[in-house]
Amino acid sequence: MAFKNQYLADLMETVKKRNPNEPEFHQAVTEVLESLEPVIEKHPEYIKMGVLDSIVEPERIIKFRVPWIDDKGNVHVNRGFRIQFNSAIGPYKGGLRFHPSVYEGIIKFLGFEQIFKNSLTGLPIGGGKGGSDFDPKGKSDMEVMRFCQSFMTELAKHIGPDTDVPAGDIGVGAREIGYLFGQYKRLRDEYSGVLTGKGLTYGGSLARTEATGYGLCYYTEEMLNDHDDSFKGKTVVISGSGNVAIFATQKATALGAKVVALSDSNGYIHDPDGIDLDAVKEIKLVKRGRIKEYVENHPNATYTEGCRGIWTIPCDIALPCATQNELDEDGAKALIANGVKAVCEGANMPSTPEAVHAFQSAGVLFGPAKAANAGGVATSALEMSQNSMRYSWTFEEVDAKLHDIMVNIYHNSAKAAKEYGMEGNLVAGANIAGFLKVANAMLAQGVC
Ligand code: NDP
Numbered sequence: 001m002a003f004k005n006q007y008l009a010d011l012m013e014t015v016k017k018r019n020p021n022e023p024e025f026h027q028a029v030t031e032v033l034e035s036l037e038p039v040i041e042k043h044p045e046y047i048k049m050g051v052l053d054s055i056v057e058p059e060r061i062i063k064f065r066v067p068w069i070d071d072k073g074n075v076h077v078n079r080g081f082r083i084q085f086n087s088a089i090g091p092y093k094g095g096l097r098f099h100p101s102v103y104e105g106i107i108k109f110l111g112f113e114q115i116f117k118n119s120l121t122g123l124p125i126g127g128g129k130g131g132s133d134f135d136p137k138g139k140s141d142m143e144v145m146r147f148c149q150s151f152m153t154e155l156a157k158h159i160g161p162d163t164d165v166p167a168g169d170i171g172v173g174a175r176e177i178g179y180l181f182g183q184y185k186r187l188r189d190e191y192s193g194v195l196t197g198k199g200l201t202y203g204g205s206l207a208r209t210e211a212t213g214y215g216l217c218y219y220t221e222e223m224l225n226d227h228d229d230s231f232k233g234k235t236v237v238i239s240g241s242g243n244v245a246i247f248a249t250q251k252a253t254a255l256g257a258k259v260v261a262l263s264d265s266n267g268y269i270h271d272p273d274g275i276d277l278d279a280v281k282e283i284k285l286v287k288r289g290r291i292k293e294y295v296e297n298h299p300n301a302t303y304t305e306g307c308r309g310i311w312t313i314p315c316d317i318a319l320p321c322a323t324q325n326e327l328d329e330d331g332a333k334a335l336i337a338n339g340v341k342a343v344c345e346g347a348n349m350p351s352t353p354e355a356v357h358a359f360q361s362a363g364v365l366f367g368p369a370k371a372a373n374a375g376g377v378a379t380s381a382l383e384m385s386q387n388s389m390r391y392s393w394t395f396e397e398v399d400a401k402l403h404d405i406m407v408n409i410y411h412n413s414a415k416a417a418k419e420y421g422m423e424g425n426l427v428a429g430a431n432i433a434g435f436l437k438v439a440n441a442m443l444a445q446g447v448c
Contacts, residue, residue, distance in 0.1 A: 003033065003034070003037070004037060005037050005040065005041070007040070007047055007052075008033045008034075008036070008037060008040070008052075011033065011052055011053065011056065012026075012029065012030060012033055014053075014056075015029050015056050018057075019105065019108065021105065022104065022105030022108060022109070023105065024105050024106055024108075024109040024324060024325075024349070025105045025108040025109040025112065027109065027349065027353065028109040028112050028113055028349060029056055029112060030353075031353065031427065031431070032112075032116065032431045032435070033052075034428075035422075035427065035428040035431035035432055035435075036052070036431065036432065036435060038420040038421060038422070038432075039420060039432055039435065039436070040052070042420075043439075045443065046439050046443070049442075049443055049447065050447060051439045051442050051443060054442065054447075055086060055115065055435075055438065055439070055442070056112070058083050058084065058085045058086075058108065058111065059084050059085060059086060059087060060083070060084040060158075061081070061082075061083050061084075061104070062081065062082040062083070062084070062130075062154075062155075062158050063079065063080070063081055063104070064079075064080045064081075064154040064155075065077055065078070065079060065080070066078040066079065066080045066132055066134065066147065066150050066151045066154070067150060068143070068146045068147045068149075068150045069146060070139075070143050071140055071142060071143055078132050078133055078134040078147070079102075079103075079132060079133050080130070080131075080132045080151050080154060080155065081102070081104060081107045081130050081131055081132065082107075082128065082129075082130035082155060082158055082159070082164070082166070083104075083107050083108055083111040083128060083129055083130065084111075084126075084128045084158075084164055085108075085111040085112060085114065085115055085126070085127040085128055085129070086115040086126050086127045086128075086438060087126035088126060088438050088441040088442045088445060089118070089119060089124055089125065089126055089437060089438055089441045090118070090123070090124035090125040090126045091125065091126055091160075091161075091162055091163055091164055091165055092126045092127065092128030092163070092164035092165070093114070093118055093125035093126060093127070093128060093164075093165050093166075093167070093196075093377060093380065093381065093384075094110065094111060094114040094118075094127060094128040094129040094130070094166065094167070094169075094377070095110075095129060095130075095131075095166065095167045095168050095169030095172065095197075095376075095377075096129075096130045096131050096132075096166050096167070096168065096169055096172045096176075096180075097110070097129070097130075097131035097132075097169040097170045097171060097172065098131055098132050098134045098135070098136050098170070098171035098172050098176065099131070099133070099135065099170050099171045100133050100134075100135045101133070102131045102132055102133045103133065106131075106324075107129050107130060107131055108129075109324070109348075109349065110129040110169075110348055111127055111128055111129035112127070113127075113348060113349065113369065113370055114127035114128060114129055114377070115127030115434070115438055116370050116430065116431060116434030116435060116438070117369075117370040117371070117373075117374045117377060117434065118374075118377055118381075119433075119434040119435070119437045119438045120370060120371055120374050120409050120412065120413070120430060120433060120434045121374050121377060121378040121381060121405055121409065122405065122408060122409075123378060123381040123382075123405075124381070125165075125377065125380075125381050125384075128164055128166075129169075130155070130166055131169065131171075131172075132147075132151060134147050134151075134171075135171070136171045136176070137171075141175065144175065144176060144179065145179045148176055148179035148180045148183065149179060149182075149183040151180070152179075152180045152183035152184050152187070153183065153187065155180075155184075156183070156184050156187045156188055159184075159194055160192070160194060161192040161193045161194050161384070161387070161388075165193065165194060165195065165196060165380070165384060166180075166194075166195055166196075167195060167196040167197045167376075167377070167380045168197040168243070170242070170323065172197075173197075173243060174197065174199055174209070177195055177196075177197045177198055177199075178198070178199055178202075180195055181194070181195050181198055181202065191203075192387065193383065193384050193386075193387025193388065196208065196380035196381075196383040196384060197209075197380065197383075198383070203383075203386075203387050204383065205379060205380075205382055205383035205386055205392070205393070205398055206392065206393065206394065206395040206398050207379060207395050207398040207399045207402060208376075208379045208380065208382075208383055208398075209243065209247070210247040210250070210251075210399075211247075211375045211376045211378070211379035211380075211398075211402055212243065212244045212247065212248075212346065212373050212375050212376030213243070213244050213245065213246060213247025213248035213249070213250065213251060213321070213346065213375075214247055214248075214250075214251045214375060214399070214402060215372075215373065215374065215375015215376065215378065215379070215402055215405070215406045216244065216248050216251075216319060216321070216344060216345075216346045216372050216373055216375065217231070217248055217251035217252050217255060218251075218375065218402065218403050218406035218407065219344060219367055219371060219372045219374075219375070219406040219407075219409060219410050220252075220317065220319070220342060220344040220367060220372065221255055222406065222407045222410040222411075223342065223344070223365055223367055223410055223426070224341075224342060224365070226410070226414070227365060229341070229342075230255070230256070231252055231255035231256050231257040231317070232255065232256035232257070233256060233257070234256075234257045234258070234315075234316040234317050234341075235257070235258055235260055235314070235315045235316050235317070236252050236257045236258065236259045236260070236315055236316070236317045236318070236319060237259075237260060237261045237310060237311070237313050237315040237317075237318050237319070238252070238259055238261065238262055238318075238319045238320075238321055238346075239261075239262070239263045239268070239307065239310050239319075239320045239321055239322040239326060239327075239347075239350070240262070240263060240264070240320075240321040240322030240323070240346070240347065241262045241263060241264050241280055241283075241284050241291050242284065242321070242322070244321040244346040244347065244373065244376075245262055245319075245321035245322070245346065246277065246280060246281060246284065246285070248319050248321055248346050249262065249275055249277050249280070250277055252317075252319070253274070253275075253277065257317065258274040259274060259275045259277075260272055260274060260275065260313065260315065261275070261310055261313050261315075262275055262280060262291060262294075263291060263307050263310050263322060264284075264290060264291040264307075264322075265307065265322075265323075266290060266291070266292065266305065266306075266307075267291065267292060267303055267304050267305040267306055267307065268291070268303070268304055268306075268307060268309065268310040269291055269292070269294045269295060269298075269301050269302070269303050270301060270302050270304070270313055271294070271298055271300060271301035272300060272301075273298075273300050273301075276294075276298060279294055279297065279298065280294060291303070307322070307326065308326075308328070308330070308331060311327060311330075311331035311332070311334045311335050312331075312334045312338075313338075314338040314339070315335070315338065315340060316339070316340065316341050316342070317340070317341060317342045317343070317344075318335050318340055318342075318343045319343075319344055319345075319346050320343070320345055320346060320347050320350035320351065321346030321347050321350075322347050322350065323347055323350065324347065324348060324349045324350060325349065325350065325351075325352050326347065326350045327343075327350050327351045327352065327355050328352045328354065328355055329352065329354035329355050329358055331355060332351070332354070332355035332356075332358040332359055333358060335359075335364075336358060336359070336362045336364060340364055341364065341365060342364065342365040342366075342367070343359055343364055343365070343366050343367070344365075344366075344367035344372040345367060345368055345369035345372050345373060346369075346372065346373050347369065347373070348369050348373065349369055350369065356368075356427060360425065360427075365426075366426060366427065367410075367426055368426060368427045368430050370430045370431070370434060371409045371410065371413050371426060371429075371430040374405070374406070374409055375402050375405065375406055378402060378405045378406075379398060379402055382398055382401060382402075409430075410426075412429075412433045413426050413429035413430040413433050414426065414429055415429070415433075416428075416429045416430075416432040416433035416436070417429030417432070419432075420432055
C-alpha cells in the first residue's frame with residue numbers, strides 16, 4: 001500500500017534500500033508504519049527527534065559462525081545471529097529460533113515485532129531476537145548439546161541478565177535452553193536469569209511452558225467477551241503442533257471449545273471428535289515424531305499431506321500457531337466462506353497482509369500476533385522478576401498475572417485504535433499502543 005505521508009514513504013524506501021532481500025522485515029515494518037500515520041500527524045516531535053528513523057534500525061547486529069561436530073565426527077558450520085533491536089524500556093528480550101529458514105531478515109522482522117510486543121505487556125523489556133540456520137530435527141541429543149554449547153560460546157559475550165535475555169522460539173525448547181544455560185554458567189561463572197524458559201529445577205517459572213498458548217486464548221476470550229461471545233461451544237482450528245499450538249489447544253478446550261485440527265510442516269490432522277491432546281503430546285513432545293502418526297490410533301481422524309489446506313476445515317475460530325506467512329489470502333477466503341468469527345495469531349506474522357485485509361474487510365475479529373501471543377514473553381519477564389528476587393510464584397499466581405496482562409493488552413489496543421480513529425482495528429491499536437511507550441522513552445532519553 002502507498003503511504004499518504006511522504007516522510008513515512010521515504011522512510012520505508014530507506015528501510016528497503018538498507019535491508020535488501022529481506023521481505024519479511026519489509027512486511028513487518030510496512031505494517032507498523034501504516035498504523036503510525038495518524039500518530040505522527042498528532043506528534044510531529046517523533047519525526048523531529050528521529051524516533052522513527054531510529055526505531056527501524058537495530059541498535060546492534062551480532063552475526064557469528066557456529067562450528068560443531070556431529071556424532072560421526074564430521075564438522076559442520078552454521079550461522080548464528082543476535083539482533084539487539086531496542087533497549088529504550090528495558091534489557092533486550094526475545095527468543096532464539098533454530099530452523100534452516102533462519103537468515104538475517106527473519107531475525108530482523110522478529111526482533112522488530114518484539115519491540116512493540118514487549119512494550120504491550122506493560123513490563124520493562126526491550127526488543128531483541130536471535131537464532132541460527134541449524135536444524136535440530138533428526139539430530140541426536142548430543143549433537144544438539146554440542147551445537148548449543150558452540151552457539152553460546154560466542155553469544156555469552158553479548159548477553160547478560162541486565163543486558164539481553166534470550167528465550168526459546170521455533171526449534172528451541174526446554175532441552176536447548178538447558179544446554180545453553182549450562183554453557184553460559186560455565187563460561188561466565190555466574191548463576192543468573194540470563195535465559196528464560198529454564199527448567200523448573202534451575203530457575204524456570206511455573207506456567208512459562210504454557211504461557212504463549214494460554215495467553216493467546218485469554219486474549220481471544222477477552223476479545224470475544226467484548227463482542228458478547230466466548231469460546232464455549234465453538235469449533236476451533238489450530239495450525240502447528242509445537243509449544244504454542246499444544247497449549248492453545250489445551251486452554252481452548254478448557255474454555256469449552258472443540259479443537260478439531262492441528263498440523264506440522266508436512267501436513268494436518270482433522271479429528272471431528274476433538275483432538276486427543278495427550279496423544280499429540282506423546283507424539284510431538286515425547287517421541288519428537290510427526291503429526292500423521294495421530295491417525296494410527298484415532299480411526300475417525302484423517303491426515304492430509306501439505307499444510308495450507310487446514311484453513312478449508314470449517315470452524316468458528318482459527319488460531320494460526322505455526323510460522324510466518326502460513327495463512328494467505330486463499331486460506332483467509334476459505335475461512336471466511338465457512339463463517340469464521342475470529343482469528344487470533346499465536347505464531348509471529350502468520351497471516352499475509354492480503355489475508356489480514358480480507359479478515360478485516362469481512363468483519364472477522366482479528367487479533368494480531370504482537371498482542372495475541374505476547375503471553376510468552378510476558379511470562380518470561382515474570383521469570384526474570386522471580387530470578388531477581390530468588391523466589392518462585394505458584395502456577396496459579398503466574399497464571400493469574402498472565403491472564404491480567406492479556407486482558408490489559410486487548411483493552412489497551414482497542415482503546416488506542418479508537419483514540420486514533422480506527423475503532424475495531426486491533427492491528428493498528430497494538431502497533432500504536434506498543435509504539436507510544438517506546439517512543440516516549442526514546443524521546444526522554446535523548447538522541448542515542
Ligand atoms: P515449535 O518449534 O514448538 O513448533 C512449531 C510448530 O509449527 C511445529 O509443529 C512445526 O512443525 C510447525 N510448522 C512449522 N512450519 C510449518 C508450516 N509451514 N505449516 C504448518 N506447521 C508448521 O515452535 P513454537 O510453538 O514455540 O512457535 C510457533 C510460533 O509461535 C512461531 O511463529 C514463534 O515465533 C511463535 N511464538 C512462540 C513463542 C513461544 O513462547 N514459544 C512466543 C511467541 C511467539 P515441524 O515439527 O514439522 O517443524
